[in-house]
Amino acid sequence: MTKNREQLHLNLFPMGVGHHEAAWRHPVSTPARILDPRYYHELAQLAERGLFDSIFFGDILALGHRIKHNVHTVLEPITLLSSISAVTERVGLIGTASTTFNLPYNLARMFASLDHLSSGRAGWNIVTSSADPLEAQNFGLEVNVDHAERYEVATEFVDVVVGLWNSWEPDALVMDKASGVFADPAKVRSLDHQGKHFRVRGPLNVPRSPQGSPLLVQAGSSPAGRTLAASRAHAIFTAQQSMEESREFRLDIHRRAAAFGRRPAEVTILPGLVPIVAPTVAEAQELVRELNELIVVDYALAQLSVQLEVDLIGSELDAKVPPLPDVEHVRGNRSRFVMLRDLIEAERPTVRELITRIGGLRGHGVVVGTPQMIADHMHTWFEEGAADGFNLLGALQPTIVESFVKEVVPLLQDRGIFRTEYATSTLRGHYGADSSARQAVRG
């Protein structure tokens, strides 16, 4: 099937008990559930009831310094998604894994195995890990390798993994009891990869998975990240503050994809969206106020200091945000830095205003209002070419996700821009990126 531009795509991105950094302190939250597998099962089943394309778990390979006031990533994504695969039927299962701190053979089989366990619903969000030495120091390095090399390694890593996934032809398993032939060795090939960063013989020891190649997702917005995404990814998560910027981002990805001989329809662009949805605008605003009041200022300042690479600890809260470093000197997540920098330049907030403006939501687009207003926002961005769908972040989980599924999804369906049932059974199918479509495009 080809991508249907009349329908938008939805990914659910849960984190902790909500993306707002004070979500766990809200009266409706049960923070201890972050260690309960049933909590994640219920979130995934909720996404499936809402006919979402996928559910996605982010990851970082270190415990941050600031655990005193929040810890949001507590389970490893691939094991978590494997567990979820057993209690869901259709929703796609996307996990983050690093190309800097994994071995490609192992990662290829983890995702191939997940793809079998889920009957074709596995997806890999490719990250290169941050420059923060916290991660590197868990893997024998003092600091991470620099940005350019990380992406060079990532590109080779992805190609090795995809090569391994393709090392079994679809009909390699014969299983003919009469002749005693289990597999046809001629249909299983070594990879014999000898690159700059990796040497991997192959073939993979997992037979070809239902999707063949699981879905590839990317979220880096730096030039190197965009190139990796445009050349190889099927879906892109991105943080965009305005419709105009998001449209420009989407066009940029399309231009880059074209340079690799790919068509725009091969890449689904999903800006982050934080819907603060309530029956009335006043109630939605009240929820935001409640959450912001629960922010621990010291924690917010520490988070912002890392994101902006400026020391804000002990800042005068009513002073303007101090000058930021030049982007070339940023060692961490550059796309988030640029987005926050642009927001600060546009709005000139005080430190206190910035804290509540961001609220631990890391600069994703926030819409506060009624179900109708949320649906209007999504519809407009979709129609105006600023998005192919959305990466949905619940500020407060599961509460807001439940409201979204119950109140907003039917509005999108009424407008004919969202599916009323799953039309396909695989994750690539949901995103219109199934192998046959790609072959048709290229043939």
Next chain:
Amino acid sequence: MTKNREQLHLNLFPMGVGHHEAAWRHPVSTPARILDPRYYHELAQLAERGLFDSIFFGDILALGHRIKHNVHTVLEPITLLSSISAVTERVGLIGTASTTFNLPYNLARMFASLDHLSSGRAGWNIVTSSADPLEAQNFGLEVNVDHAERYEVATEFVDVVVGLWNSWEPDALVMDKASGVFADPAKVRSLDHQGKHFRVRGPLNVPRSPQGSPLLVQAGSSPAGRTLAASRAHAIFTAQQSMEESREFRLDIHRRAAAFGRRPAEVTILPGLVPIVAPTVAEAQELVRELNELIVVDYALAQLSVQLEVDLIGSELDAKVPPLPDVEHVRGNRSRFVMLRDLIEAERPTVRELITRIGGLRGHGVVVGTPQMIADHMHTWFEEGAADGFNLLGALQPTIVESFVKEVVPLLQDRGIFRTEYATSTLRGHYGADSSARQAVRG
């Protein structure tokens, strides 16, 4: 709880559709099910109905050369066990993972995450990978490091992983909404490991799991393997041909454990057992004959050539097995080699006799007969101190496993040597290796 020596322990070790190399060709087999998660769910639920302590999946990090006639390991164990965790309640979940071709921080979190997902049922079977270059070449090496160094690396690797598991104190998560304190940083410690082979800062980014430290399992029978097992493992899988040898093995482990200040009760020794169970001896023997007739001789010769490190391809089938290399020159699995060598020296089989004698069952103890005979065998080994329980291999799955659970388990229960219900909820609890017991032993 302390270990109850009046009760034996059972682990189920599934492989493909049965451990007999021709199981997949048997009329009752459905070999395509090896890629179906529900097949594994059903096997685990069967083990749980049988009140087994655990289910275990082996692993190898390469596809063998001999896929034409059989492929038995097709899914990655940790993802598979994570899936199983969602559809079982009590049975323990043990997965093999290599200390040679993994990164300790990643592996520590995979098992910690599985332990959360399963509410305390995770176990790690520690392997060092074989000397076969097939595995090494998937990880950038031409050949694996030698046997002694592999075990030196393994010992450091295990200590890093256990150190990471213990980096969170049990009460580190505070989650106090009123004060805004999520975790107590004073109760989460860095590891700051700087060893010969690894540098890992820590702490782990997974809060302390239900078991604290998941169960450690070992299966190497070389001196280095026995030392690693005796010093650190809670359970040992071993292949033993005779009760006398198994008793000697068990005593050797007890002696070695004592040298590390451990008590015998801290290590559960589980010889492999292949029960060919049927209502009558004649029916059981007929099943063995059926399976052996389906062996593809070329495949069996290729397998034996690897295991014995002697080229048997094209051998005269009715000639005696040729001389074997000296054990010091064996590059692969030495404990299996020694077991096969001793069997060949004792029985002096022809090549053909050896093929059916082994039958792809890799030298584990085979008992062919009625449920009563299987139970007698197990009871005797247990009473005579040759085993603390058994690692059960189904020659034909699920058929023989179903028969075992239905016909043999009740006999063991009637004799008072096997549980009639789960008394504990964690894997360490099942094996009498829970942390409180160990602390009591050492206190």
